[in-house]
Amino acid sequence: MIDxxxxxxxxxxxxxxxxxxxxxxxxxxxxxxxxxxxAGDYQVFMATNGEQALSFCASNPPDLILLDVVMPGxxxxxVCKRLKTNDATSHIPVIFVTAHTDPAQETHGLNLGAVDxxxxxxxxxxxxxxxxxxxxxxxxxxxxxQLVFLDGLTSVFNRRYFDQQIATEWARAxxxxxxxxLILLDVxxxxxxxxxxxxxxxxxxxxxxASTLKxxxxxxxxxxARFGGEEFACILPETSHDDAMVIAYDLERKIRELGIPHQSxxxxxxxxxxxxxxxxxxxxxxxxxxxxxxxxxxxxxxxHTGRGRVCSGVLGPAT
Amino acid sequence: MPSRAAPNLWSSDPALxxxxxxGAMALLDDSVELYLDIAAAFQQEISDxxxxxxxxxxxxxxxATRALHTIKGLSLTVGANRLSxxxxxxxxxxxxxxxxxxxxxxxxxxxxxxxxxRAVALTQQALDRTLIELASPEPPVTAPQAAPAxxxxxxxxxxxxxxxxxxxxxxxxxxxxxxxxxRNTGHEQTLLGIEQALKAFDFGKAVVQCDELIRRAGxxx
Numbered sequence: 001m002i003d004x005x006x007x008x009x010x011x012x013x014x015x016x017x018x019x020x021x022x023x024x025x026x027x028x029x030x031x032x033x034x035x036x037x038x039a040g041d042y043q044v045f046m047a048t049n050g051e052q053a054l055s056f057c058a059s060n061p062p063d064l065i066l067l068d069v070v071m072p073g074x075x076x077x078x079v080c081k082r083l084k085t086n087d088a089t090s091h092i093p094v095i096f097v098t099a100h101t102d103p104a105q106e107t108h109g110l111n112l113g114a115v116d117x118x119x120x121x122x123x124x125x126x127x128x129x130x131x132x133x134x135x136x137x138x139x140x141x142x143x144x145x146q147l148v149f150l151d152g153l154t155s156v157f158n159r160r161y162f163d164q165q166i167a168t169e170w171a172r173a174x175x176x177x178x179x180x181x182l183i184l185l186d187v188x189x190x191x192x193x194x195x196x197x198x199x200x201x202x203x204x205x206x207x208x209x210a211s212t213l214k215x216x217x218x219x220x221x222x223x224x225a226r227f228g229g230e231e232f233a234c235i236l237p238e239t240s241h242d243d244a245m246v247i248a249y250d251l252e253r254k255i256r257e258l259g260i261p262h263q264s265x266x267x268x269x270x271x272x273x274x275x276x277x278x279x280x281x282x283x284x285x286x287x288x289x290x291x292x293x294x295x296x297x298x299x300x301x302x303x304h305t306g307r308g309r310v311c312s313g314v315l316g317p318a319t
Numbered sequence: 320m321p322s323r324a325a326p327n328l329w330s331s332d333p334a335l336x337x338x339x340x341x342g343a344m345a346l347l348d349d350s351v352e353l354y355l356d357i358a359a360a361f362q363q364e365i366s367d368x369x370x371x372x373x374x375x376x377x378x379x380x381x382x383a384t385r386a387l388h389t390i391k392g393l394s395l396t397v398g399a400n401r402l403s404x405x406x407x408x409x410x411x412x413x414x415x416x417x418x419x420x421x422x423x424x425x426x427x428x429x430x431x432x433x434x435x436x437r438a439v440a441l442t443q444q445a446l447d448r449t450l451i452e453l454a455s456p457e458p459p460v461t462a463p464q465a466a467p468a469x470x471x472x473x474x475x476x477x478x479x480x481x482x483x484x485x486x487x488x489x490x491x492x493x494x495x496x497x498x499x500x501x502r503n504t505g506h507e508q509t510l511l512g513i514e515q516a517l518k519a520f521d522f523g524k525a526v527v528q529c530d531e532l533i534r535r536a537g538x539x540x
Contacts, residue, residue, distance in 0.1 A: 023490070028520040029357045029364070029393055035490045036353050044490040048520055056488060070388050099392030120392040121346050 018043040019135050022062040024053040024079065025097070026071045030120070034066060034097075037124045038131070050074025054082055057089045064135055066127075067114075069098040069105065077112055084113035091141065093134045097122060151226040153203055154210035162225035162233050169237045170288035173280060181244035181279040183234040184295040185213075185251065188272045188307040190230035192264035205260050205271060206230060212254050217247070233295075241279035241314050248277045248310045256308070272308035274299060278315060285315040326427075328408040328434040335401050338445035340453070343398030351453055354397070360518070361397045362446055365390060369435040372409075376423045376431065383423075384413045394442070405438040468505025471536040477502075478536070481513075482529040485522045492525070493517060 023034045024047045031046050038044050045062060047053035050073055053065070065083070069076035076096060083089040095116040096109045106117045115134050118127055149161035157165075166182065173180035187193070187209060194202040206226075213224045213232055227233040234251070236244050252275050260271040276299030280291050294315055302311040344354045368390060375383035387410040394403035409431050416423060423431070477499045484492035496517055500510055509532065516525035 027389060027393060028518065029360050029396060031490070031520055032353070032357060032360075032493075033347065033396060035493065036347065036350065039490070039494070045488045046490050046520065046522075047488060052488075060487070070385055072385070099388060099395070121343070121395040123346055124348055 020062040025068040050079040157225040177282040178238040181236040181239040187230040267308040274302035275310040277312035339398035373432040
């Protein structure tokens with residue numbers, strides 16, 4: 001995930017972690033030449049055949065791929081085709097590097113979705129300049145793609161991204177038999193807060209709550225989204241019910257400890273949250289909406305049993 | 320099918336050089352060290368090219384074409400322009416045959432093998448001369464006594480780092496290995512397996528070799 005505070009130019013700077021290049025070529029000499037071309041400024045990985053390249057991209061997606069066309073087994077065109085038809089890898093720019101000089105081959109490669117076509121032997125200055133250009137474009141496009149999924153007020157993910165990710169994580173949990181926990185939470189008496197302190201203060205409070213939630217979830221796969229209004233959701237993949245409980249109580253405590261005054265609340269003199277936590281364990285539940293529904297019911301229960309508290313449950317077995 | 324007259328696969332371009340090492344090095348950021356490295360690997364790669372292509376011509380034209388295409392590109396990287404051009408001519412001829420659904424007859428097979436053999440021989444001779452010119456002078460005869468090799472277990476931290484990079488397919492493994500070798504004279508034989516696997520860019524094999532050395536270091540500790 002790109003840090004939205006980081007300008008694109010800095011993403012190309014090694015201090016933010018070097019951009020990752022994957023060189024795919026069946027000839028050691030070509031790999032060596034490419035490595036020497038990029039070693040200083042990039043983290044350079046290699047694959048010596050198409051299958052290896054696809055497997056690498058699935059587990060550790062690079063920022064850009066330099067792909068040979070003629071290889072035994074899967075050739076470069078087929079590798080590019082497969083990368084471009086896979087949602088997880090379709091955004092990775094592919095540059096063909098080949099001894100082909102045939103315009104028809106070049107056109108074919110570009111039609112498959114490659115961004116460029118470079119002839120061997122490569123001129124190091126030219127290939128470095130082209131890679132830099134395509135990486136800049138890639139990082140800009142990554143930023144734009146992320147902006148579509150961000151909530152304008154709080155800068156955490158928006159509902160659209162939540163809907164997409166919860167479905168993905170539900171499917172992943174089904175495949176891996178790992179638990180999946182979901183927290184839905186709501187700022188208590190937020191309408192009264194707005195009425196008393198004004199909408200500007202309400203927006204400030206939501207921003208502070210959102211950033212506190214975001215900073216409290218430390219694993220890269222955990223995610224905070226604005227679910228709607230003053231409601232937020234936290235997706236916690238591969239998190240057991242007990243571990244998620246610890247996180248839920250921690251979130252409730254941290255929001256209370258922010259000490260945002262709320263004199264219209266009957267729970268406390270500070271802003272508090274009500275929390276619903278639902279966990280799917282292996283083979284429980286038939287549909288992702290059951291998990292969301294359970295978390296919502298538990299949030300409702302927390303609100304109707306005094307607010308400023310956590311209610312939790314585990315999804316029942318699949319029918 | 321009646322035998323066709325074999326085409327002339329030898330370029331008539333008088334400007335074509337058997338070897339343009341300076342031009343190739345310019346494309347390698349003028350790195351003599353890198354040129355020496357890849358030229359040596361290239362020499363090995365082309366040593367059996369005529370026989371390899373000849374065998375493929377009898378069994379699989381597509382594979383023969385792919386082998387020629389590969390050497391065409393590699394030749395340009397080391398500046399073996401003559402050989403690259405011959406490979407290009409052969410590749411074009413075979414592609415033409417494949418498009419027409421034909422196979423390479425005996426005359427064409429012989430012509431390709433002979434032309435390749437001639438180009439490879441000229442390239443090898445030119446490379447031999449150039450590599451001698453470029454190589455560093457021999458070390459003095461009275462070389463200082465080599466220090467005794469450090470215990471194997473002292474290599475383990477570097478081997479672990481190398482192992483990690485290799486499993487990630489990270490090419491920084493090459494630099495880490497070079498540094499490891501330079502720091503540990505006396506362990507050339509110990510590290511030979513990894514060195515050979517790295518030269519072939521067979522990182523899987525290098526990982527196995529690394530594991531083996533780390534295990535051995537553990538048992539000798």
